[in-house]
Amino acid sequence: MNQQRGPRRRQRRDAQLNRAALVEAARDVFAERGLDAPLEQIARQAGVGIGTLYRHFPTRTDLYDELLTASMTEHLQLVEQALAMDDPWDGFCHYLVETCACEARDRGHNDMMSMRFPRAKVAEATRRRVFAAVNRLIERAQQSGQLRADVTPEDLAFVRWANSRVLAATGPVVPDVWRRHLALMLDGFRAEAAHPLPVPPLTPRQTYRAMLTLGRRVTGAG
Amino acid sequence: MNQQRGPRRRQRRDAQLNRAALVEAARDVFAERGLDAPLEQIARQAGVGIGTLYRHFPTRTDLYDELLTASMTEHLQLVEQALAMDDPWDGFCHYLVETCACEARDRGHNDMMSMRFPRAKVAEATRRRVFAAVNRLIERAQQSGQLRADVTPEDLAFVRWANSRVLAATGPVVPDVWRRHLALMLDGFRAEAAHPLPVPPLTPRQTYRAMLTLGRRVTGAG
DNA sequence: GATCTTCCGGAGGGTAACCTCCGGAAAGAC
DNA sequence: GTCTTTCCGGAGGTTACCCTCCGGAAGATC
Numbered sequence: 001m002n003q004q005r006g007p008r009r010r011q012r013r014d015a016q017l018n019r020a021a022l023v024e025a026a027r028d029v030f031a032e033r034g035l036d037a038p039l040e041q042i043a044r045q046a047g048v049g050i051g052t053l054y055r056h057f058p059t060r061t062d063l064y065d066e067l068l069t070a071s072m073t074e075h076l077q078l079v080e081q082a083l084a085m086d087d088p089w090d091g092f093c094h095y096l097v098e099t100c101a102c103e104a105r106d107r108g109h110n111d112m113m114s115m116r117f118p119r120a121k122v123a124e125a126t127r128r129r130v131f132a133a134v135n136r137l138i139e140r141a142q143q144s145g146q147l148r149a150d151v152t153p154e155d156l157a158f159v160r161w162a163n164s165r166v167l168a169a170t171g172p173v174v175p176d177v178w179r180r181h182l183a184l185m186l187d188g189f190r191a192e193a194a195h196p197l198p199v200p201p202l203t204p205r206q207t208y209r210a211m212l213t214l215g216r217r218v219t220g221a222g
Numbered sequence: 223m224n225q226q227r228g229p230r231r232r233q234r235r236d237a238q239l240n241r242a243a244l245v246e247a248a249r250d251v252f253a254e255r256g257l258d259a260p261l262e263q264i265a266r267q268a269g270v271g272i273g274t275l276y277r278h279f280p281t282r283t284d285l286y287d288e289l290l291t292a293s294m295t296e297h298l299q300l301v302e303q304a305l306a307m308d309d310p311w312d313g314f315c316h317y318l319v320e321t322c323a324c325e326a327r328d329r330g331h332n333d334m335m336s337m338r339f340p341r342a343k344v345a346e347a348t349r350r351r352v353f354a355a356v357n358r359l360i361e362r363a364q365q366s367g368q369l370r371a372d373v374t375p376e377d378l379a380f381v382r383w384a385n386s387r388v389l390a391a392t393g394p395v396v397p398d399v400w401r402r403h404l405a406l407m408l409d410g411f412r413a414e415a416a417h418p419l420p421v422p423p424l425t426p427r428q429t430y431r432a433m434l435t436l437g438r439r440v441t442g443a444g
Numbered sequence: 445g446a447t448c449t450t451c452c453g454g455a456g457g458g459t460a461a462c463c464t465c466c467g468g469a470a471a472g473a474c
Numbered sequence: 475g476t477c478t479t480t481c482c483g484g485a486g487g488t489t490a491c492c493c494t495c496c497g498g499a500a501g502a503t504c
Contacts, residue, residue, distance in 0.1 A: 012450055012501050038491060049453035054493065114391075151406075158388060158403040165387030166380060169336075169432040170424070177428075180421040181380040184373075187417055188410030195409055199402040202392070206399075210391040234471055234480060260461060271483035276463065 019056050021046040026063050027070075030108025035064065035115070064116055071112045072123040072130065074102070079133040089146035092137055093186055096156070100163045100182050104171065114160045115215035148194035154202040157210070159185055241278050243268040248285050249292075252330025257286065257337070286338055293334045294345045294352065296324070301355040311368035314359055315408055318378070322385045322404050326393065336382045337437035370416035376424040379432070381407055 011019075025046035029037045039060065043053040057063040082095035103110035134153050141147035159182070166181045187193060202210065233241075247268035251259045261282065265275040279285045304317035325332035356375050363369035381404070388403045409415060424432065 014501065015451060018452085039493095040491075050492095051453055051494080051496095052451080055451075058493095148409075155402070155406065157391075158384075158406065161387045161391050162380075162384030162403070162407075165383045169379075169383050169436045170428075172435050173431045174424060174428050176421055177424055180377070180419050180423065181384070183417070183419045183421075184377065184380065184410040185407060186410070187370075187412075187415040188406040188408070190409075190415050190417075193409040193412050193415030195405070195412075197402050197405045199398055199405075201402065202396060202399055206392075206396050209395045213394050214391045236471070237481060240482085261463095262461075272462095273464080273483055274481080277481075280463095 015056075018046070018048050018052055021048060022053055022056055022063075023066055027067060027108065030067065030111070031106040032108075034107040035111040039063075064112065067108065068112055068116060069123045069126070071109045072126045074109070075099070075113060076126055076130050076133070078102070079130055079137060083133055083137055088137075088141040088144040089190075092141040092147055092189075095134075095137060096159055096186065097179070097182060099160070100178060103160070103163060104167055104175070104178055107167075110160075110164050110167070114157070114164055115211050142191075145191055147189055148191045150194065150197055151189060152201040154204060154207045157202065157207050161214075237278075240268070240270050240274055243270060244275055244278055244285075245288055249289055249330065252289065252333070253328040254330075256329040257333035261285075286334065289330065290334055290338060291345045291348070293331045294348045296331070297321070297335060298348055298352050298355070300324070301352055301359060305355055305359055310359075310363040310366040311412075314363040314369055314411075317356075317359060318381055318408065319401070319404060321382070322400060325382070325385060326389055326397070326400055329389075332382075332386050332389070336379070336386055337433050364413075367413055369411060370413045372416065372419055373411060374423040376426060376429045379424065379429050383436075 022042065025042045029042045029045060033041075039053055040050055042063075043050045046053070057066070078098045079095055082091040082098070085091035085094055099113075103113070131153070134156070138147065138151070138153055138156075142149050142151075162185065163178055163182060166178050170177045244264065247264045251264045251267060255263075261275055262272055264285075265272045268275070279288070300320045301317055304313040304320070307313035307316055321335075325335070353375070356378070360369065360373070360375055360378075364371050364373075384407065385400055385404060388400050392399045
């Protein structure tokens with residue numbers, strides 16, 4: 001991903017190995033402790049000095065970007081899998097349930113998609129496909145009369161944010177109870193339950209900024 | 223609250239004033255930055271040395287406890303206000319909306335109720351009244367056939383947790399959009415929308431532990 | 445296997461919070 | 475006004491993370 005092309009020669013073998021070890025360690029550590037995990041732990045787990053980490057990834061962000069592509073691809077698979085389902089509502093639910101399940105088992109992936117998704121110039125193509133697929137997923141569920149007509153793709157961000165907090169609270173205690181919260185939310189998305197919403201949806205731009213806000217202080221309470 | 227009785231004499235006047243200033247500063251700072259705000263900022267804002275803060279409140283927790291009573295009382299008023307409403311569903315909604323509004327304007331209060339509520343031996347009496355009132359609020363909304371029958375008081379914790387995360391993301395960007403998320407959730411609580419929930423509710427004890435978990439690392443991402 | 449280039453490791457300095465400790469100032473008692 | 479008791483302030487030690495820097499080790503090349 002960072003391999004210089006053109007005039008510059010290939011990396012030395014040991015450098016390549018270290019880089020790979022770092023990426024793998026980052027995946028593990030982020031999965032366990034979230035994106036604000038100490039970089040030193042990643043270096044240690046990769047069996048590498050902290051200096052080496054910083055040489056390969058001058059910024060924490062560079063490390064995120066390295067992993068973002070993978071998270072994004074995984075996410076795309078979920079949407080497409082959901083789109084392949086016959087019943088539009090089932091597809092819609094499947095997408096959200098699997099997304100949340102994914103977050104439940106990998107905090108890094110969670111933070112990644114709820115805070116860094118917008119930054120994904122890295123994986124621009126994939127990102128567009130995700131957008132398109134989610135739009136289709138929503139549209140067809142609305143057209144079938146099962147999903148309420150007044151929700152937009154941006155409203156799904158609520159689900160991710162909410163789930164992430166519920167997970168933080170209950171994950172260590174009752175690993176599966178997020179499913180209950182999600183089921184309640186999903187019932188709120190049904191057309192049969194729809195009552196007028198008091199406030200217009202977030203615009204894409206606002207959602208973008210909200211994600212960046214979250215990313216600023218990951219660990220923020222409140 | 224900390225005034226020693228019995229053999230010990232009353233505090234010196236300046237000590238009393240400092241204590242009051244600290245409490246007030248704590249309220250302000252926590253409201254703005256959440257319960258994990260730096261204590262040094264509180265001391266500064268109170269116009270007092272950090273040593274003085276620690277003498278009066280040896281632990282961060284002691285400071286929380288000082289404020290918890292007030293938050294709790296405020297909360298109790300909300301529930302009772304909601305119970306006074308004629309329509310059970312309106313009362314139920316009113317309670318949650320006002321609770322969330324309260325959190326929107328005071329992050330400290332928010333953290334307090336979603337993380338420290340269980341610790342409230344301090345305000346045991348008030349706490350019991352809150353519990354009782356919330357139970358009644360739920361029961362009567364269920365009996366009127368408006369609130370789904372399969373929710374328990376513990377499910378309301380989901381709402382608080384979710385709201386707190388939505389606020390963290392969107393608060394600085396679109397101050398009012400939490401109302402949209404809440405409205406969606408509320409529609410999910412309607413009897414008309416009810417579909418079977420996949421997982422049993424949290425027990426009170428699990429809810430307790432979940433709150434402590436949140437309190438452990440306030441700022442936790444994920 | 446000599447030479448040149450790249451890369452590594454971790455010591456070390458910086459920052460931001462934590463909390464303790466004690467010399468001296470202020471309040472209250474007489 | 476003096477003396478005793480209580481209280482204050484903030485310097486400074488501690489921790490946990492950040493990131494930089496450079497002597498020397500290890501690959502690559504011939």
